Structures are given as C-alpha cells and as structure tokens.
Amino acid sequence: MQKVVLLLGKGLLAKFEKHILKINPALTAVECCFNLETPENHSQNYLIIPKGKELKTIIEFCKDKEVIGVINRRDYYEKLHGELVDHFQVPGPSFHAVDQVSNKANLHQLMEDLNLQLFRPRTITCQLTEVQSLLKSVQFPVIIKPFAGAHSRGVHKLEQASDFDGVYPQLYEHFKNEYAINQLDKEDKTVLIEEFLTGKMVVPICYIDNKYKVHFISLLKVVRANDIGQDHYQLIYRTTPSNVRENIQQKMRFVLQKIAKASNLKETFLDPEFFVHKENIYLIEINVRMGGFRQELAMPAFDIDLEKMITQLALRQEVDDQFNAVGSATACEIWEPNSGVIKTIKLPKSKHITWSRLNLHEGDYYEAPPEGNTSLGSFYISAPEKSLSLARAVRNKMIIEFEEDNFKQ
Numbered sequence: 001m002q003k004v005v006l007l008l009g010k011g012l013l014a015k016f017e018k019h020i021l022k023i024n025p026a027l028t029a030v031e032c033c034f035n036l037e038t039p040e041n042h043s044q045n046y047l048i049i050p051k052g053k054e055l056k057t058i059i060e061f062c063k064d065k066e067v068i069g070v071i072n073r074r075d076y077y078e079k080l081h082g083e084l085v086d087h088f089q090v091p092g093p094s095f096h097a098v099d100q101v102s103n104k105a106n107l108h109q110l111m112e113d114l115n116l117q118l119f120r121p122r123t124i125t126c127q128l129t130e131v132q133s134l135l136k137s138v139q140f141p142v143i144i145k146p147f148a149g150a151h152s153r154g155v156h157k158l159e160q161a162s163d164f165d166g167v168y169p170q171l172y173e174h175f176k177n178e179y180a181i182n183q184l185d186k187e188d189k190t191v192l193i194e195e196f197l198t199g200k201m202v203v204p205i206c207y208i209d210n211k212y213k214v215h216f217i218s219l220l221k222v223v224r225a226n227d228i229g230q231d232h233y234q235l236i237y238r239t240t241p242s243n244v245r246e247n248i249q250q251k252m253r254f255v256l257q258k259i260a261k262a263s264n265l266k267e268t269f270l271d272p273e274f275f276v277h278k279e280n281i282y283l284i285e286i287n288v289r290m291g292g293f294r295q296e297l298a299m300p301a302f303d304i305d306l307e308k309m310i311t312q313l314a315l316r317q318e319v320d321d322q323f324n325a326v327g328s329a330t331a332c333e334i335w336e337p338n339s340g341v342i343k344t345i346k347l348p349k350s351k352h353i354t355w356s357r358l359n360l361h362e363g364d365y366y367e368a369p370p371e372g373n374t375s376l377g378s379f380y381i382s383a384p385e386k387s388l389s390l391a392r393a394v395r396n397k398m399i400i401e402f403e404e405d406n407f408k409q
Contacts, residue, residue, distance in 0.1 A: 009074040019311035069314040100263040128189040199277030239330040300382040328387035334376040340402035348397040
C-alpha cells in the first residue's frame with residue numbers, strides 16, 4: 001500500500017518533499033489545494049480539492065493508501081488539518097483542539113475557564129445582531145472582530161458607537177464570504193468586542209510536542225505595527241530576534257502551556273500573537289500553524305530549517321530544534337494610506353534583500369485599509385545586524401506613485 005504525506009496548500013511540495021524523502025524515501029508527498037496546475041509527469045504528487053468538498057475528496061483519494069502525516073501552513077486549512085488528523089489517526093492537532101484555540105470566541109472562553117483573564121483584553125462575545133445595543137455600555141475605543149478570519153480580515157477599530165453603522169455591512173459580508181468561517185460554521189455570526197490595547201506586539205515562534213509541551217524557538221518583535229484605519233492590525237515590520245525580557249517570556253510560556261494542556265493541543269507549530277505593555281502580556285489570538293513570516297525571518301537569523309522541523313513534527317520524529325543566533329532578519333509589508341490606480345511601483349536594489357514580491361503592478365488598483373486587505377507587496381532583509389534599519393532604508397527608497405485622475409482619498 002502506498003504511504004503518503006498530505007501537504008495542505010499550494011507550493012508546499014517544493015518546500016517539504018526533500019525533508020519527507022530524507023526521513024523515508026518510500027513516502028509520497030501529495031500537495032492538496034483547490035487551485036492547482038498539475039504537471040503531467042508528477043500527477044501522483046498533486047490533488048485538486050474543490051471548495052466545500054475538501055475532506056470528502058481527500059478521503060476518497062486515500063482509500064487505497066496509507067496516510068502517514070499531514071502538513072499545513074495555510075490559515076484556511078486549519079479545520080481540515082484537524083479533521084484529517086482525526087480521520088487517519090496521524091500525528092497533529094485534533095479538530096476539537098483546533099476549534100478550541102483558533103476560534104477566537106472559543107479561545108476567550110477557554111482562557112476564562114482557566115482563570116487566565118488577566119492575559120486577555122477585556123472582551124464581550126456576542127452575535128452580530130447584538131453589537132449595536134452592547135456598544136452603549138462599552139468604553140471606547142474598541143476593536144470589533146469576527147470569531148474567524150486571518151490577516152485582519154473583518155477587524156475594525158471603533159472610536160464611537162456610530163462608527164458601527166459603516167462597519168456592519170462589511171462584517172455582514174465577511175461572515176457571508178470568509179472561507180475560514182465557512183470551514184467552521186456558516187451560521188455562526190459570533191463577534192468579539194475587545195478593549196483597544198496599546199503596547200508592542202510580540203510573536204513567539206514555537207511548537208508543541210507529542211506530550212503537550214510548548215517549545216520556544218524565537219521571539220519576533222513587530223515594529224511600527226500600525227496602518228491607516230486599523231491602528232495596530234496591519235503589520236508593517238516584523239523583526240527577529242526580540243529583546244523581550246525573560247520574565248515576559250516566562251509569562252508567555254505559562255499561558256500557552258496552560259492552553260495546550262487544557263485543549264489537548266499537540267504536535268503542531270503555533271502562531272500566537274501577544275501584546276506587551278509594561279509588565280503585562282495579552283494573548284490576542286492563536287493560529288494552529290506556522291505563520292508566513294515566521295520561517296523566512298527565523299531561518300537566516302538563527303541558522304535553522306523550520307521546514308525540516310515541521311516535517312519531523314508531522315511524522316513524529318525527534319525535532320532538531322538546536323540553533324545559533326547568527327544574524328538579524330526583518331520582514332516588511334508594503335502599505336500606503338490612500339487608494340488608487342498604480343502609476344509606478346519599484347523596489348530599490350539591495351544586497352540584503354533575500355526575497356521580495358509585489359502583489360500589484362502598474363495599472364492595478366490598490367485599495368487601502370481598512371476596506372482593502374491586500375498589501376502592495378513585501379520583502380525580507382537579512383544581515384549580520386541592524387536588519388531593521390536596513391529594511392526601513394529600503395522601504396523609504398521605494399518609488400510608489402498613483403495616477404492622479406484615479407486617486408481616492
């Protein structure tokens with residue numbers, strides 16, 4: 001019987017197949033995605049999974065195969081990852097654990113049950129239809145967010161109750177169209193009304209082993225983490241390593257460890273986000289996967305291969321998480337305050353840029369936050385030191401111009 005490892009997400013075969021085959025050359029890596037171009041000579045390595053039929057399609061595909069492991073790095077496949085772990089009884093997070101942690105409303109309730117309220121923003125959970133009346137009794141500003149959705153989709157800052165009038169239609173559409181919500185519960189319209197926090201965002205790179213123990217690898221510091229319209233909810237810079245004090249790190253480990261044990265979450269990387277203010281920490285959310293920027297920043301800064309570690313964890317191998325702090329790395333997302341048709345967009349040349357991508361080009365229309373949720377692009381800087389300063393210099397030298405006739409304030 002053919003033994004396979006399922007890779008959830010486009011482009012993962014090129015990243016993970018070599019690590020899978022090194023562990024066991026007899027394994028076959030299969031990339032699963034709803035938008036694939038399948039090479040004819042490698043058709044056994046690809047599976048198109050139609051939206052809404054992902055689990056059924058994979059189970060049918062694997063009926064004469066033995067599934068050994070599942071690897072996921074996409075926010076919209078978190079539920080599917082848990083379902084596959086349960087169905088095939090392979091290493092990884094169960095569906096129940098994923099639902100307890102990645103669902104923002106469930107995570108808040110879990111932390112209350114664990115007496116961890118001090119490590120959460122003051123929060124009201126309610127249905128979308130109840131928000132208007134509840135806003136009469138809150139202290140502004142507040143953040144309103146749906147229970148599911150990555151990259152700040154559906155997240156809004158309200159300065160006063162009347163601001164909700166403009167936000168409601170956008171939230172309604174979010175619940176109607178958000179893929180992560182459709183994966184969990186199409187009928188659920190739970191929202192969270194959170195106090196607006198000041199402080200700096202700190203993001204641990206960490207994983208949970210098969211005994212529910214949380215392992216920290218690094219801490220990323222989010223710098224100038226604000227945009228136009230949503231304050232600290234669109235990321236501008238992430239930089240590693242962080243200089244967060246050891247007592248703050250201990251609090252983060254304590255909170256994550258309690259959550260991992262209570263939810264039975266295991267054998268997965270985590271993507272948690274904390275706000276740190278003075279001696280206080282606040283857990284904002286947890287994604288049950290490794291986030292996109294984590295790998296690119298940590299690998300050059302700490303001389304480690306996180307893709308190998310993810311593979312080892314998914315195949316229940318001993319995780320080689322030894323590292324050396326050899327440098328500094330920074331990622332930058334490119335945002336502009338105004339919308340418009342792009343006339344010119346150009347990144348300057350720099351020997352320190354290790355990777356870059358422009359999401360939009362000349363002639364494309366860019367929609368600024370909070371309505372828009374697609375950045376102009378991003379780039380990564382790696383250097384022995386001072387990568388943040390180098391990233392700022394690159395960003396400042398970027399040429400971004402909009403067509404005047406199509407410019408929208």
